[in-house]
Amino acid sequence: MQITSSQIAALNEPQLPDHSKRWTALRAQLGDKHVDIESVVEALRAFQIAIPSWALGTGGTRFGRFPMGGAPLNLEDKISDIGLLHALNRSSGAISLHIPWDIPEDASAVQNQAASLGLRFDAVNSNTFQDQPGQANSYRFGSLSHTDQAVRDQAVAHNLEVVRFGMELGTRVLSVWLSDGSIFPGQHNMREALRRTEDSLQRIYADMPEDFRMLIEYKPFEPAFYATVIPDWGTSFLLASKLGPRAKTLVDLGHHLPNTNIEQIVSTLIAEEKLGGFHFNDSKYADDDLTAGSIKPYQLFLIFYELVEGMRKQNQSMQELGWMIDASHNIKDPLEDLLQSVEAIKLAYAQALIVDDHKLRQAQQDNDPVIAQEVLQDAFRTDLRPLLAEARLRDGAALDPIGCYRALEVRKHLIRARGENTIATGL
Numbered sequence: 298m299q300i301t302s303s304q305i306a307a308l309n310e311p312q313l314p315d316h317s318k319r320w321t322a323l324r325a326q327l328g329d330k331h332v333d334i335e336s337v338v339e340a341l342r343a344f345q346i347a348i349p350s351w352a353l354g355t356g357g358t359r360f361g362r363f364p365m366g367g368a369p370l371n372l373e374d375k376i377s378d379i380g381l382l383h384a385l386n387r388s389s390g391a392i393s394l395h396i397p398w399d400i401p402e403d404a405s406a407v408q409n410q411a412a413s414l415g416l417r418f419d420a421v422n423s424n425t426f427q428d429q430p431g432q433a434n435s436y437r438f439g440s441l442s443h444t445d446q447a448v449r450d451q452a453v454a455h456n457l458e459v460v461r462f463g464m465e466l467g468t469r470v471l472s473v474w475l476s477d478g479s480i481f482p483g484q485h486n487m488r489e490a491l492r493r494t495e496d497s498l499q500r501i502y503a504d505m506p507e508d509f510r511m512l513i514e515y516k517p518f519e520p521a522f523y524a525t526v527i528p529d530w531g532t533s534f535l536l537a538s539k540l541g542p543r544a545k546t547l548v549d550l551g552h553h554l555p556n557t558n559i560e561q562i563v564s565t566l567i568a569e570e571k572l573g574g575f576h577f578n579d580s581k582y583a584d585d586d587l588t589a590g591s592i593k594p595y596q597l598f599l600i601f602y603e604l605v606e607g608m609r610k611q612n613q614s615m616q617e618l619g620w621m622i623d624a625s626h627n628i629k630d631p632l633e634d635l636l637q638s639v640e641a642i643k644l645a646y647a648q649a650l651i652v653d654d655h656k657l658r659q660a661q662q663d664n665d666p667v668i669a670q671e672v673l674q675d676a677f678r679t680d681l682r683p684l685l686a687e688a689r690l691r692d693g694a695a696l697d698p699i700g701c702y703r704a705l706e707v708r709k710h711l712i713r714a715r716g717e718n719t720i721a722t723g724l
């Protein structure tokens with residue numbers, strides 16, 4: 298299934314007068330605040346968020362799974378689904394692949410299909426957290442950190458194979474997340490496990506092409522419930538610093554203990570030029586992998602404020618980072634959930650762009666926390682949804698992506714084409 302621009306235009310048509318009214322009012326409101334609205338609209342149009350190939354089907358918990366049908370059956374289906382999202386919002390123009398869940402058998406055919414939908418490939422993700430059929434050595438007790446050299450060799454070779462897939466698809470970013478760790482105290486020697494991990498990562502780093510970057514993702518617990526080898530940003534930062542300038546830290550929002558100040562981590566990583574990218578999702582308790590912005594939208598805004606402010610001051614480009622969603626959809630239609638996540642991320646970005654930075658700096662200089670809070674919350678509480686809609690309209694996307702998705706009965710079409718009882722590879 299494909300969504301055409303004329304279908305979108307026809308669905309936008311009756312909504313245009315109302316949109317125009319809301320957009321005009323917002324423009325006047327922001328104009329009074331001396332915001333350069335056009336530059337915010339242009340920044341949003343340029344901003345693309347990568348959709349993970351593993352999150353297009355209904356996920357589950359260890360207690361059960363309730364698939365809703367029409368899930369993609371192969372990589373072509375997944376690219377096609379991301380094409381649908383991109384047609385609706387023009388902000389999902391990239392794919393993040395997971396190997397071996399999604400091995401591109403014919404790289405040029407896959408690239409052509411993606412290009413025809415306006416998509417490019419973002420980071421490729423390796424997987425040494427589960428065993429694959431026919432695999433010589435098991436990752437039951439770790440991969441890059443394993444006590445057995447043969448297991449480490451196998452995991453290093455897998456990562457380099459993922460790099461080769463990335464080369465073929467035109468991306469230059471490898472994302473590494475390890476589940477390595479111990480579930481019980483005393484199970485392994487923590488210092489030696491860290492050293493072995495560093496050594497394995499060094500081998501991957503040394504053999505990557507010179508223009509390839511490595512993102513090191515951290516996570517405090519699960520599936521290792523006692524001690525994960527790369528549990529936090531500090532350990533990731535340490536390893537990335539030892540590897541070299543092409544290794545950076547990847548921040549997955551759900552990979553923190555409750556109440557961690559993620560925006561401060563982001564700020565420190567920007568200051569040290571070690572921020573590599575994001576996996577967006579939201580959570581209440583742990584790695585819940587919920588829709589971005591569904592639980593803590595203010596936190597998402599504060600993260601974006603640090604990004605916008607820090608990168609502007611340090612002359613770093615937002616384009617250099619990996620912007621990816623990493624979520625799981627247990628009860629929502631995965632495609633609707635992804636549309637909501639992209640929208641929430643863009644909204645937080647737009648809100649950060651309209652912060653009166655001059656006034657905030659002055660409040661900081663004057664040690665005036667009252668005005669500082671007023672400035673931040675003034676941006677956060679401004680309803681910028683008409684601005685996002687305007688950015689979409691200019692790109693030929695839907696004024697109301699979810700409304701459009703439902704009006705076109707996309708899920709029904711997908712179920713008809715692929716069947717009721719489909720389960721996609723992935724989470």
Ligand SMILES: [Mn+2]
Pocket residue numbers: 474514549576623
């Ligand atoms: Mn992640």
